[in-house]
Amino acid sequence: MVQLERTTCVVVGGGPAGVMLGLLLARAGVEVTVLEKHADFLRDFRGDTVHASTIRLLDELGLGEGFRALPQSKLGNFRLPTRGGEVTLGDFGLLKPPYDYVAMVPQWDLLNFLVDAAHQEPRFTIRMNTEATDLLHDDGGKVAGVAYRTRDASSGAVIGGGALHAELTVACDGRSSVLRQKAGLVPHEFPVPFDTWWFRLSRRADEQEQLGSIMPSFSGTDVLLSLTRKDFYQIAYLAEKGKDLQMRVEGVESFRARIARLRPDLADRLDEIKSMDDLHLLDVKLNRIKPWHKPGLLLIGDAAHAMSPAGGVGINLAIQDAVAAAQRIAPPLLRGTLGEAELASVQKRRWLPTVLIQNGQRVLHKAVFGPAVSGQPVRPPGPVVFIARHMPWFRKLPALMIAFGPRPEHAPAFARRKAPTTRW
Missing domain, CATH: 3.50.50.60 (FAD/NAD(P)-binding domain)
Known part of the structure; x- marks a missing residue:
């Protein structure tokens, strides 16, 4: 009833x-x-x-x-790799505590x-x-x-x-x-050029007190973002939209190799990705x-x-x-x-x-x-990079946003x- x-x-x-x-x-x-x-x-x-x-x-x-x-x-500051080295675009230390x-x-x-x-x-x-x-x-x-x-x-x-x-x-x-x-x-x-695969990797005890900055890693067509959690890294791997089937056919060993190229410092724990089922696809x-x-x-x-x-x-x-x-x-x-x-x-x-x-x-x-x-090639807008590098006050604006x-x-x-x- x-x-x-x-x-x-x-x-x-x-x-x-x-x-x-x-x-x-x-x-x-x-x-x-x-x-x-x-x-x-x-x-x-x-x-x-x-x-x-x-x-x-x-x-x-x-x-x-x-x-x-x-x-x-x-989370720490937002940084971006450039041809002239890393640049901090968003500096949270410039914001007023406790926010x-x-x-x-x-x-x-x-x-x-x-x-x-x-x-x-x-x-x-x-x-x-x-x-x-x-x-x-x-x-x-x-x-x-x-x-x-x-x-x-x-x-x-x-x-x-x-x-x-x-x-x-x-x-x-x-x-x-x-x-x-x-x-x-x-x-x-609106068109979106990529999808995201989420997974996690452990953080060693000596890493757990480190405050992680937000900075993408690039290698070929591979992009990775790592978010620092207390005892693990929450990681987003970005690839061209519609590439999910190809990646799954290539298998987990190929995927681990992609991550190792992007983050060699995490290569010692990539066996934690047991299979492609450990990846969670977000259709962006x-x-x-x-x-x-x-x-x-x-x-x-x-x-x-x-x-x-x-x-x-x-x-x-x-x-x-x-x-x-x-x-x-x-x-x-x-x-x-x-x-x-x-x-x-x-x-x-x-x-x-x-x-x-x-x-x-x-x-x-x-x-x-x-x-x-x-x-x-990834080319962030030159004027933005120049201002962020040479005018520290500017870094407050992206952090505020x-x-x-x-x-x-x-x-x-x-x-x-x-x-x-x-x-x-």
Whole structure:
């Protein structure tokens, strides 16, 4: 028997944007239900960067102390190899403490932490193993909630389903958004020259206190980025889009040889890549839709704009979307007056940051990663390299863009809490 249920706002997708939005709306007093199709958040190689703007937001929410207790490491400066030697493009040491770094935190730890905080709010509900499958509409064509199905946590078998009616439906279900498809919204795709294969390699005990800089390595058509975690390296190997089948046919020994050419210092542990199944392919996309809304429906995060991993800013942008959305939709939801004007105001607020970041990523694709994966010389813009090398103050600007992004958001007044007092 199909169940009929109701909430004020249903948020589809339990990623950083969805969980943050659920937390903020619940703190405003809005009844909110988050639907997450998986049984837990334990999935490797989700984006794990937590930027300074998000750390500041957590402080404003009274959650900073708890966040800093999570297992994490810090990323160092952003550097780029050039014909004249390495150049630091982004110097985090020039930013004002305590928001002078990007943290690397396992995303499942961050999400569990945020869900625990949200559970303190009586109007917050999250349903795991619950997948939205379609949009509901009222007689006037307005989106009025979602149809869903639930699965058994152990077997994955479908065990039920229902219809959850809501005043507002928010799609936070990622770059392959089911709700976006059901709404007939088609993103504009920008060309991307590469895909990414993620894997991990261990860090020796004598390496674990080193702060890792972010610097790509180039060799022929091979490109590698290494992110420093506490006891392992999280590594992204970049190659031309569509090359996955060829690489898998060539096999794991060939792949290990590629990595050894790029990072000879890691050659002693490449046997940790047991097979090509240890690589996690990310089909890189860069797109955005316009508009982000229909009556009764709002899209944010990757559902509205898929980001390239260049710069690692996707999570930060999605969380900023959630904050801007909560600020604008919570009061009219409580009054029962939410309309398209408020939904449009979310996009209006977040459109410029989205376009600026995506344009910056397209420049990186064209100037650095595209030439690299096609075997052409990588020539970063000469004036930028000259200024970064000879005018140290300039290095603060890229660091600010990575750490905060354009137009960073602050916690709404209704969601702010004082941090707990530490007892010594």
